[in-house]
Amino acid sequence: MKTGKVLLMGRPNVGKSTFVNNLLGQKVAITSPKPQTTRFAIKALYQDERGKIIFVDTPGIFGKAEDKLSKKINAKTLSVIKEEVDLVIYMIDHTRKRDFEEARVLGLVRKIEKPKILVINKMDSEEKSYLPQYKFLEEEFDSVFEISALLRQNFRLLMNKVFELLPEKGTEEIPEDLVYPLINLDSRTFLSELIREKVFLMMGEEIPYRTTAIVDSISERDNGITYIKARILTTDDRYKGMIIGAGGRKIKEIGSYARKEIALAINKKVYLELTVETDPHWQDIYY
Ligand SMILES: Nc1nc2c(ncn2[C@@H]2O[C@H](COP(=O)(O)OP(=O)(O)OP(=O)(O)O)[C@@H](O)[C@H]2O)c(=O)[nH]1
Ligand SMILES: [Mg+2]
Structure with a gap:
């Protein structure tokens, strides 16, 4: 049985919360088509016969936070991603152009010295794809998956890799009796x-x-x-x-x-x- 903590990062609106909800099979984080729907890190427990994982869904960091609220959210998120984790999933949305906002989040991901998986989301989307703009990223990551968080596509393959890359015993002690998926929310x-x-x-x-x-x-x-x-x-x-x-x-x-x-x-x-x-x-x- 492995235990670990997985940090989910990505610019706003790429589908991080949709992914966590559909992976857990239960809504733990709200989602919407508007950016920065998530306002604070949400920690939720995933478990199967291979082990237990705390997923940390984070607010998408705005490239340029202009109002007080997004400045606060950005600052808080920056402190959350400094917490000790065992693995990072960096999620991108290939239907959006790569720009300075993406570069900002990528810069933060690069600083974390842990195994990293690149997840390209929204593969079901009919919209124009900018996938070639993200190709350069692939060599920086331990593994790359194309998924649809909405349709739960390729979750099994992705989770196989997550468990493979996790250490036997992760950074955080997970209490034996913890069953409820939401960890930090009353x-x-x-x-x-x-x-x-x-x-x-x-x-x-x-x-x-x-x-x-x-x-x-x-x-x-x-x-x-x-x-x-x-x-x-x-x-x-x-x-x-x-x-x-x-x-x-x-x-x-x-x-x-x-x-x-x-x-x-x-x-x-x-x-x-x-x-x-x-x-x-x-x-x-x-x-
Ligand atoms: N077509 C398609 N849409 C998706 C997919 N995953 C998420 N979405 C949509 O993308 C939008 C944003 O999803 P969220 O899960 O709220 O994104 P997020 O990354 O958590 O966003 P923030 O909390 O704002 O950082 C929603 O309208 C989702 O329905 C997917 O795999 N395919
Ligand atoms: Mg979210």
């Missing part, structure tokens, strides 16, 4: 992530980047319904109005979408009380 945080995901999926361009979600309480009532009180915080009254929508329609939609997923995730009937607040300083406290 249920309140996870549920707030599910709500935040709906904002990423349902609101336009800049709003998700000015917004977060907080779950204030989770309580089970005698009638068997789990009652969840949560807030969406945004920096500006203008955004608050847009999230609420005409006649409260938008917030209802977001709430209903989130409620359904939370109910599925916890396998209980859920009542979600979701409100929107303006808090220009939420980024100083939470993100």
Whole structure:
């Protein structure tokens, strides 16, 4: 039985969180077509008959962080990738051109002196491919795989290599009784992530980047319904109005979408009380 810690890196939007979710067969990280959906490192446990692996899904680092939030996320991610790991998976999206952002993440990957696997994701995509621009990378890595995180293609081959490259005993002690995949997230945080995901999926361009979600309480009532009180915080009254929508329609939609997923995730009937607040300083406290 091997144990190890695998760091997943790549620029925003390459499919890191999609990969972790589909590998584990359970959603542990939210995903969306917008960059920097993941805001903090998410550690989750993978296990099969060969051993146990802690996967560390990281936020994609922006090439140039302009606002306060992405600066914070970038800085925090830089500190997470300095933690001791046993292997690095560097994921790229061949449907996007290689540019300075890619170069920045690659520069960070190069500094880590551990076995490294290059994973080329989105092989199912019909979009134009820039694969030749990434060919030069192959010799720097111990191994290269072309996968589709979305369709779970080539996961078996990739995981064979991951286990092959892992040491017998990795850097981190994994408790025997650990079964739940999420390691560094409590249920309140996870549920707030599910709500935040709906904002990423349902609101336009800049709003998700000015917004977060907080779950204030989770309580089970005698009638068997789990009652969840949560807030969406945004920096500006203008955004608050847009999230609420005409006649409260938008917030209802977001709430209903989130409620359904939370109910599925916890396998209980859920009542979600979701409100929107303006808090220009939420980024100083939470993100
Ligand atoms: N076609 C295709 N799309 C994919 C694949 N993997 C991920 N995507 C899509 O790419 C987008 C980004 O996926 P995420 O998993 O959120 O990407 P990420 O690397 O975690 O992004 P950040 O958290 O922002 O750094 C989503 O719309 C996914 O559905 C894939 O294999 N094929
Ligand atoms: Mg992500």
